[in-house]
Amino acid sequence: MALKKCVALAVAVTTTAQASLYNETKVNHTCILDPLVLSCSKQAQPNLVDTCCTETYGGLLLSTQFWSTYTGLEDQGQKLPADTWTLHGLWPDFCNGSYTQYCDLTRQYDPTPSPNTTNGLPNGTVVPPYKGPNVGTFVSNFGRLDLLNWMNTYWINQGAPNSDFWGHEFSKHATCYSTFDLPCYGPNYVEHQEVIEFFETAIKYYRRLPTWSWLKEANITPSNSTTYTLGDIQGQLAKKFKATPYVGCSGPRYNETEQGMKAKSNDTGRTVVSEVWYYMHAYGRPQEGNTVPVNATGSNTSCAKAKGALHYYEVTPSSVQGS
Numbered sequence: 001m002a003l004k005k006c007v008a009l010a011v012a013v014t015t016t017a018q019a020s021l022y023n024e025t026k027v028n029h030t031c032i033l034d035p036l037v038l039s040c041s042k043q044a045q046p047n048l049v050d051t052c053c054t055e056t057y058g059g060l061l062l063s064t065q066f067w068s069t070y071t072g073l074e075d076q077g078q079k080l081p082a083d084t085w086t087l088h089g090l091w092p093d094f095c096n097g098s099y100t101q102y103c104d105l106t107r108q109y110d111p112t113p114s115p116n117t118t119n120g121l122p123n124g125t126v127v128p129p130y131k132g133p134n135v136g137t138f139v140s141n142f143g144r145l146d147l148l149n150w151m152n153t154y155w156i157n158q159g160a161p162n163s164d165f166w167g168h169e170f171s172k173h174a175t176c177y178s179t180f181d182l183p184c185y186g187p188n189y190v191e192h193q194e195v196i197e198f199f200e201t202a203i204k205y206y207r208r209l210p211t212w213s214w215l216k217e218a219n220i221t222p223s224n225s226t227t228y229t230l231g232d233i234q235g236q237l238a239k240k241f242k243a244t245p246y247v248g249c250s251g252p253r254y255n256e257t258e259q260g261m262k263a264k265s266n267d268t269g270r271t272v273v274s275e276v277w278y279y280m281h282a283y284g285r286p287q288e289g290n291t292v293p294v295n296a297t298g299s300n301t302s303c304a305k306a307k308g309a310l311h312y313y314e315v316t317p318s319s320v321q322g323s
């Protein structure tokens with residue numbers, strides 16, 4: 001399923017479960033009174049700013065998307081939107097590119113935690129599978145049926161219900177933002193309010209990053225008869241985004257494909273385009289969407305770099321919504 005495709009770039013560091021990252025009080029988080037500070041800048045320190053108003057924990061934001069050709073749950077009506085990549089998530093990496101996960105086990109809504117411990121190692125704190133009502137019900141309980149409908153159109157899982165994926169993204173990643181911490185919402189906090197706000201924020205970022213259209217502008221469209229070159233795909237996305245995103249691939253390694261073997265290539269990158277991660281910093285609350293694009297840190301791809309090595313496959317016709 002989609003969750004499994006979340007390939008870790010950096011090694012996750014240990015974290016302990018707690019209800020709030022900095023033990024903030026429930027009062028005095030009027031962010032319009034706080035200086036507008038850029039995450040990962042020198043001033044973005046928990047002792048210098050209100051951690052509810054400037055992201056001081058996961059200040060390197062990654063807006064992530066998938067390209068898939070099927071969902072595996074077509075028979076239940078779970079299909080892919082036409083002519084668009086789908087939303088994966090909005091991740092709060094540390095400024096140095098490493099990250100933590102499942103930072104607040106009191107808000108664990110992931111039915112199939114992956115990894116199943118907070119540090120991904122056998123000696124980590126176990127992340128218990130969530131057994132409660134699916135997170136889609138959190139959205140409908142707020143009367144936000146339009147939001148739920150949008151999520152079921154563009155935030156699509158593979159091999160399991162969409163709502164499992166949304167719960168995974170929230171609990172694994174969103175609990176590691178200082179700006180989504182519960183005390184930030186004040187004494188009138190309504191349960192799951194921050195879950196809804198996280199979904200809206202992830203959507204806000206996603207909607208500004210039309211990967212499919214950006215590629216089409218450069219005549220890069222899904223095709224089962226043509227192949228593409230990483231440099232062309234990444235170069236076009238970098239031109240539109242104004243910084244180099246990470247481009248992820250799945251499928252066979254190029255050195256193990258017929259084409260790669262014929263060329264005696266030593267390029268071990270994978271060959272099926274499947275993900276893109278856009279990196280940015282945010283001024284003030286990430287919720288406001290006041291961001292600055294930054295280049296991908298560390299490795300910027302898992303794909304083969306050889307000329308014409310990549311498949312950007314067409315969606316299976318019966319997996320498209322409306323089919």
Ligand SMILES: *[C@@H]1O[C@H](CO)[C@@H](O)[C@H](O)[C@H]1NC(C)=O
Nearest residue numbers: 018019020021022023024046
């Ligand atoms: C928050 O409070 C808990 C429990 O009192 C404590 O263990 C933890 O170290 C505190 N965290 C911070 C960042 O102050």
Ligand SMILES: *[C@@H]1O[C@H](CO)[C@@H](O)[C@H](O)[C@H]1NC(C)=O
Nearest residue numbers: 024025026027028029030033
């Ligand atoms: C909140 O702000 C008020 C007014 O500045 C101040 O008197 C009070 O001590 C603050 N309370 C906390 C818990 O920070």
Ligand SMILES: *[C@@H]1O[C@H](CO)[C@@H](O)[C@H](O)[C@H]1NC(C)=O
Nearest residue numbers: 013057094095096097098099
């Ligand atoms: C990255 O930053 C985090 C948070 O400041 C820190 O815990 C971690 O050790 C750092 N990792 C590396 C590899 O420097």
Ligand SMILES: *[C@@H]1O[C@H](CO)[C@@H](O)[C@H](O)[C@H]1NC(C)=O
Nearest residue numbers: 115116117121122125126127
């Ligand atoms: C976590 O997953 C690993 C590998 O899949 C497995 O061996 C282990 O038993 C699991 N641990 C728990 C607590 O479920």
Ligand SMILES: *[C@@H]1O[C@H](CO)[C@@H](O)[C@H](O)[C@H]1NC(C)=O
Nearest residue numbers: 014119120121122123124125
């Ligand atoms: C957990 O295991 C890892 C690797 O096996 C080790 O490096 C780490 O020190 C261990 N952590 C604890 C808290 O035991």
Ligand SMILES: *[C@@H]1O[C@H](CO)[C@@H](O)[C@H](O)[C@H]1NC(C)=O
Nearest residue numbers: 253254255256261266267268
């Ligand atoms: C391709 O590269 C991988 C990773 O280095 C290696 O394990 C594999 O043997 C290589 N395959 C061929 C056919 O050379």
Ligand SMILES: *[C@@H]1O[C@H](CO)[C@@H](O)[C@H](O)[C@H]1NC(C)=O
Nearest residue numbers: 255263264265266267268269
């Ligand atoms: C792969 O082969 C090319 C020459 O064909 C060489 O320049 C390059 O260093 C090799 N890379 C690795 C990782 O072996």
Ligand SMILES: *[C@@H]1O[C@H](CO)[C@@H](O)[C@H](O)[C@H]1NC(C)=O
Nearest residue numbers: 242243244292293294295296
């Ligand atoms: C990204 O890297 C390129 C060089 O690869 C550099 O010219 C550019 O300034 C960098 N952009 C940002 C936003 O850091």
Ligand SMILES: *[C@@H]1O[C@H](CO)[C@@H](O)[C@H](O)[C@H]1NC(C)=O
Nearest residue numbers: 234235238244298299300301
């Ligand atoms: C991606 O990273 C590699 C290795 O660090 C670097 O050589 C290359 O210039 C980067 N690509 C882009 C488009 O910035």
Ligand SMILES: *[C@@H]1O[C@H](CO)[C@@H](O)[C@H](O)[C@H]1NC(C)=O
Nearest residue numbers: 069070224313314315316317
């Ligand atoms: C294109 O190829 C992919 C991968 O083999 C396959 O899943 C998909 O159904 C194909 N699409 C069309 C329109 O044939």
